[in-house]
Amino acid sequence: MPRDFLKGARDRYDVVVIGAGLAGLTAANTLGRAGRSVLLLEQHYKLGGMATWFKRPGGHIFDISLHGFPYGMVKSCRRYWTAEIADSIVQLKGIRFDNPMFSLTTTFNREDFSKLLIERFQIQPQVVNEFFDAARGMNFYDDQQATTRELFDRFFPGREDVIRLLMEPITYANGSTLEDPAISYGIVFSNFMSKGVFTFQGGTDRLIQLMEAELRRNGVDVRINANVERIDCTGGRVRSVTVNGRTIEAGAVLSNANLKHTIFSLVGEQHFDRSFVDDARAVRLNNSSTQVYMALKADDLLDESTGDLLFSSTAPVFRTELLLSRNITSRTYSFYYPRTRPQGRPRCLIVSSTNARYEDWAHLPEEEYQASKRDLCETTLDALDKYVPNVRQRVDHVEASTPRTFQHYTQHLAGASFGTKFEGLAVSRAIPQQIQGLYHAGSVGIIMSGWLGAMNYGVIVANEVDNGLMKLSTD
Numbered sequence: 001m002p003r004d005f006l007k008g009a010r011d012r013y014d015v016v017v018i019g020a021g022l023a024g025l026t027a028a029n030t031l032g033r034a035g036r037s038v039l040l041l042e043q044h045y046k047l048g049g050m051a052t053w054f055k056r057p058g059g060h061i062f063d064i065s066l067h068g069f070p071y072g073m074v075k076s077c078r079r080y081w082t083a084e085i086a087d088s089i090v091q092l093k094g095i096r097f098d099n100p101m102f103s104l105t106t107t108f109n110r111e112d113f114s115k116l117l118i119e120r121f122q123i124q125p126q127v128v129n130e131f132f133d134a135a136r137g138m139n140f141y142d143d144q145q146a147t148t149r150e151l152f153d154r155f156f157p158g159r160e161d162v163i164r165l166l167m168e169p170i171t172y173a174n175g176s177t178l179e180d181p182a183i184s185y186g187i188v189f190s191n192f193m194s195k196g197v198f199t200f201q202g203g204t205d206r207l208i209q210l211m212e213a214e215l216r217r218n219g220v221d222v223r224i225n226a227n228v229e230r231i232d233c234t235g236g237r238v239r240s241v242t243v244n245g246r247t248i249e250a251g252a253v254l255s256n257a258n259l260k261h262t263i264f265s266l267v268g269e270q271h272f273d274r275s276f277v278d279d280a281r282a283v284r285l286n287n288s289s290t291q292v293y294m295a296l297k298a299d300d301l302l303d304e305s306t307g308d309l310l311f312s313s314t315a316p317v318f319r320t321e322l323l324l325s326r327n328i329t330s331r332t333y334s335f336y337y338p339r340t341r342p343q344g345r346p347r348c349l350i351v352s353s354t355n356a357r358y359e360d361w362a363h364l365p366e367e368e369y370q371a372s373k374r375d376l377c378e379t380t381l382d383a384l385d386k387y388v389p390n391v392r393q394r395v396d397h398v399e400a401s402t403p404r405t406f407q408h409y410t411q412h413l414a415g416a417s418f419g420t421k422f423e424g425l426a427v428s429r430a431i432p433q434q435i436q437g438l439y440h441a442g443s444v445g446i447i448m449s450g451w452l453g454a455m456n457y458g459v460i461v462a463n464e465v466d467n468g469l470m471k472l473s474t475d
């Protein structure tokens, strides 16, 4: 008989959270702490969603999305998780750029970037200051029509090199492009510029383990291998979810699954207004990624001057098209030294990431797909040799993932690494007005994505769920 992953689960909870990505985990924890009975359902056999890792023979552990996040994570983890989690966040100080326009190393904060822009790129100090202030002053209620390209043209007309310095890391950090609203750039850029780029000491596996322990302490009922097939709504109100063939009732349902998947597959468009459905259909998904995971043989140590994050490109200029093309010219390398996971034999790992389009990989016949993955590994090793000499002789394990891999493990439509484009946020926020008791939290709209954005969005929505339940009980 197949194992019952819902054994002992109750028939009703105050809240059912669908999906254990960082938004779902943080929302469930917030609601558990608030004294709500919470059931957290995750379809995969691991918690974390895109914040995940995998192990390979030889003791190698690869992180998928632990490349860098802003300092704000410290505050969010301390407030919404535990001091132990917050205290494990450390700065990555070696951020490198190498492209035909410039090669440099930076700590990636306002002070160092201002110095670079003024001394190396010869921009007037006043312009640099005004640019930083304009980026920092942006908020959600600002004009959302101006594009990032227009913002740059205002401050640095004709300076493709400056645009590249300012934009390349943010494109990598949240998938935004020059064509996206300037606000999606300004907020994320300013978040990073406040103090630099940070990581989690101990790796994603340790983070998720600590989060799971905290969820259980707060009484959250956590279930893996629990695939929600349907969110059941009648009379304009959410009633229950159907999971692994069982119906579980809930006062509120918070979906951390992909926004469009939630609306069109889990709920069904017949439950929403026509104009809402039109808006939801028009939401564009963000792009996806390919990655190549490389482990050096145990005890083969990389020199730390190699850097922590390296934005490399052979393209003469910075263009969205070039970043997404299957003919790869840009790779962002994350170098993981033994300090990432100090236990066990010293190991160095490298993950190369490149933005990618789902359509370029989705329909390849199996043989061609496998050949393309091999080619991705080979060309990446060729490119990496410039920074890690003799890398082919030094690697113990190499493998690749594609947009198909991300879709497979998280059910995120088109394997979108950062959820939806900007317009997804308004649709996500409007769901509770459409169906009472139904909420969505997760990567939408660039600002609410990435580790920090997803986590904070989870808290915002959890508080709304709590208020909604309170109101319901007093009505």
Ligand SMILES: Cc1cc2nc3c(=O)[nH]c(=O)nc-3n(C[C@H](O)[C@H](O)[C@H](O)COP(=O)(O)OP(=O)(O)OC[C@H]3O[C@@H](n4cnc5c(N)ncnc54)[C@H](O)[C@@H]3O)c2cc1C
Residues within 6 Å of the ligand: 018, 019, 020, 021, 022, 023, 024, 041, 042, 043, 044, 047, 048, 049, 050, 051, 064, 065, 066, 067, 068, 069, 173, 226, 227, 228, 229, 256, 257, 258, 289, 291, 353, 406, 409, 410, 411, 412, 416, 417, 418, 419, 441, 442, 443, 444, 449, 450, 451, 452, 454
């Ligand atoms: C390659 C890559 C690199 C990245 N690098 C960074 C980085 O360096 N810094 C950074 O800040 N961010 C990075 N990100 C982005 C970041 O990881 C994500 O934005 C964030 O983790 C998303 O969290 P989320 O809560 O929105 O949901 P997700 O992580 O997408 O989780 C959603 C969860 O819902 C589950 N689910 C879906 N449908 C169902 C269902 N029907 N029933 C039950 N469960 C369901 C999924 O299995 C999944 O666990 C990266 C992402 C990728 C892919």
